[in-house]
Amino acid sequence: MNNKSEVSQDKSFFGQPRGLSTLFFTEMWERFSYYGMRAILIYYMYYSVTKGGLGFDQGTAASVMSIYGSMVYLSSVLGGYLSDRVWGSRRTVFIGGVLIMFGHIALSVPAGKMALFVSILLIVLGTGLLKPNVSEMVGSLYDAGDPRRDSGFTIFVFGINLGSLVAPYLVGWLxxxxxxxxGFSLAAIGMFLGLVQYWLGGRKYLSKDSLYPTDPLEPGDMKKLTVRVIVGLVAFGLVLLLMGILGALNINNFVLLLSIIAIATPVVYFTVFLTSKKVTATERKHVWAYLGLFIAAAIFWAIEEQGSSVLALFAANQTNNNFLGLHILPAWYQSLNPLFILIYTPIFAMLWDRWGKNQPSSPAKFATGMIFAGVSYLIMVIPVTMFGTGTKVSPLWLVGSWAVVEIAELLISPIGLSVTTKLAPRAFQSQMMSMWFLADSAGQAVNAQIVKLYTPGNEGAYFMGVAIVALVAGVILFALVKPIKSLMAGIK
Incomplete structure (x- = not known):
């Protein structure tokens, strides 16, 4: 069952193509490995060597966590390019999975900081190759107009959140x-299981079209690409060499350099979109409309992604983790994100379906999401203000904060994906999809710098500052709803 027509007619997996099962479990195990690793990584970095950690200070550990996430989403641009032009989606996903597995294996070896940095490099590249292309392959299972497409993606997203939900409990406990x-070894085993079933299932149930690039490079293009890659690597190396000569090459400055790159990348993209002769006047208005939503999304992701850094530190240091007779491990809080997504998704789907054409516009949903994001951090101000920074507080404060910020995520994330496809200029449709990943990348790049401000005794001011930024952004976006809708020119 390897040709496109046979794959699209298959109904052997809950009425869906059997290939969906292969991709479902591939992404489930990849998310298991990634979120399992992420649940304990910050603790591994700042725990003392005597406790099995690396002995980083907490600010540096939080900063590294943030830039790690930023680079993962930035590398997705590379993954999409290599799939479309070099390897094809199926091979790109497999190579990405292998890199991820070896990244976790590197962490499973007690080889200190060098193993950490090797692991980060491998997992950043691997996730960038795998994640965007698995989603693209799900779409390729269906013919145009196939009514099963939306339900297929719903099942697929459930797999993502299932892996993300279970991993912090198992990997965190171990x-x-x-x-x-x-713990890192268990993450590696999870990715290995995903690769095995992907290899076996892919040969049987995925279309042969996925083995080939959709827009393969011509020989001349390959030479140009090679030259550009070499020039880029040499330039990056020279910057590092200059930093070394000046005595400025350390972890914090290296993270700062990566932050600048992650923020500069979408700036370059928007400049290209807005100045290209391939973009019509109407499409240029669409890009301007998208710019406002992009900035809001970057601010949101900067807040939401602090769950694995700032809130992880709060969970370990300022939360009473003995609750109702249960001892809660700090890593377990990382399961709250996918848990609330699974709870809220059918509610929001029902809500939008019931409202139909009367539902709020995309900019209004974004603005409302920003308000909820700000409120989620106002919740964290309360226990610090009431009990002081030296008192461990109920875990329900963290649960409440996560419950609110995930409402914001469902107002912004799926809406953002949808509006990205609608506002994309015809000449840059694929590259515009990369912009959604770059919003998360830019937000976490900013995080890499601001999380250093989260210090003992400063928690209340930090939470309040982040909350104010989100609330002000939400108010400004509400004021811009009509201008943005005007620029969208009828697109909802």
Missing amino acids: GLSYNFHL
Whole structure:
């Protein structure tokens, strides 16, 4: 069952193509490995060497966590390019999975900081190759107009959140209760299982079209690409060399350099979109409309992604984790994100369906989401103000904060994906989809710098500052709803 027509007619997986099962479990295991690793990584970085950690200070550990996430989303641009022009989606996903597995294996070896940085490089590249292309392959299972497409993606997204939900409990328990390297080993095993079933299932149930690039490079293009890559690597190397000569080459400055690159990348993209002769006057208005939504999305992701850094620190240091007779491991809080997504998704789907054409516009949904994001951090101000920074507080404060910010995510994330496709200029449709990943990348790049301000005794001011930024952004966006809708020119 390898040709396109046979794949699209297949109904053997809950009425969906059997290939959906292969991609479902591939992404489920990839998310299991990634979110399992992420749940304990910050603790591994700042725990003392005597406790099995690397001994980073907490600010540096939080900063590294943020830039790590930023680079993962930035590398997705590379993954899309290599799939479209070099390897094809199926091979690109497999190579990405192998890199991810070896990245987790590197962390499972007690080889100190060098193993950490090797792991980060491998997982950043691997996730960038795998994540965008798995989603693209799900879409390729269906013919145009196939009514099963939306339900197929719903099942696929459930797999993503299932892996993300379970991983912090299992990897977190093993890593924090016994040994960090055992936890990372479990993440590696998860990715290995995903690769095995992907290899076996892909040969049987995925279209042969996925083996080939959709827009293959011509020989001349390959030479140009090689030259550009070499020039880019040399330039990056020279910058690092200059930093070394000046005595400025350290972790914090290296993170700052990566932050600048992550923020500059979408700036370059928007400049190209707005100045290209391939973009019509109407499409240029659409890009201006999208710019406002992009900035709001970057601010939102900067807040939401602090769950694995700032809130992870709060969970370990300022939360009473003995609750109702249960001892809660700090890593377990990372499951709150996918848990609330699974709870809220059918509610929001029902809500939008019921409102139909009367539902709020995309800019209004974004603005409302920003308000909820700000409120989620106002919740964290309350216990710090009431009880002080030296008192461990109920875990319900963290649960409440996550419950609110995930409302914001469902007002922004799926809406953002949809509006990105609608506002994309015809000449840059694929590259415009990369912009949605770059919003998360830019937000986390900003995070890499501001999380250093989260210090003992400064928690209340930090939470209040982040909340004010989100609330002000929400108010400004509400004021801009009509101008943005005008620029969207009828697109909802």
